[in-house]
Amino acid sequence: MQREINGRPVIETARGPVLTPCAPGSVLARLGDKWTILVVSMLALSPDTPMRFGAIRRGIPDISQRMLTLTLRSLERDGLVARHYYPEVPPRVEYELTARGRSMLDPLAAFTGWIRDTWQDIEASRKEFDDVERSGTSAN
């Protein structure tokens, strides 16, 4: 039978297991980029009413207009976000998570919950690692 880990088929060979490169990687790469999780988080805060572009932007202090536009476009392309355009003057554009987008929230929360519970330990390990590295290279 076929083993699998993290959505990836595993081929057993004489020299050991080999992971199959496959499509889920491109999904993970998109969701793991600099802004996507933050944008999804903003939309998740307002599950019942769509959010305006400007409201999302104000919720993510450091995002540029360009990157918010691109991120929302990617999410829309993936069917995770719906875009509603109202051709008024000035124009109004609203976004909301689709059913598929909402279906991601619980699994995502499981993972970000682990991060929330662990990141302080990780930070401590990083500091220790960097300190040892510095003292190890003491001659410098």
Next chain:
Amino acid sequence: MQREINGRPVIETARGPVLTPCAPGSVLARLGDKWTILVVSMLALSPDTPMRFGAIRRGIPDISQRMLTLTLRSLERDGLVARHYYPEVPPRVEYELTARGRSMLDPLAAFTGWIRDTWQDIEASRKEFDDVERSGTSAN
């Protein structure tokens, strides 16, 4: 009280919610990079016995020696992977997940499981989106 989403504190303002930029982002960014999940997956395949550098490398067809070294170093720095160096000739180096690293597997699997169950729908949405875009820009 303080709301929170995906590990991120939410500040309520008159103009709407604002996400707090915070450290968990750097953890998510590291784990979401091109190779980390694959390396963790390889090590997870062998929970009881450490894996040699070369075995990990063979399991991830397209990774370069350099990127595997860098990725393992980052994971070691974060306390997620332990490195064992045996100064033989030729040298042998083995890696394994730490307890902290193993504690990540279930939450991670929750998320990658969602991807595994959803990516075909996402692929379909992408294709449709791209087709509509092409026909919409029909003049070109």
Next chain:
DNA sequence: CGGAATCCCCGATGATACTG
């Protein structure tokens, strides 16, 4: 207001060669 277009920079990643 929301977004497209342009320019530009830097860091992530790959290829290659060398070392203990």
Next chain:
DNA sequence: CAGTATCATCGGGGATTCCG
């Protein structure tokens, strides 16, 4: 075998400007 050093490349993403 595992790791480091160096160089080249490519794309993410920021700043700015113009558009409907």
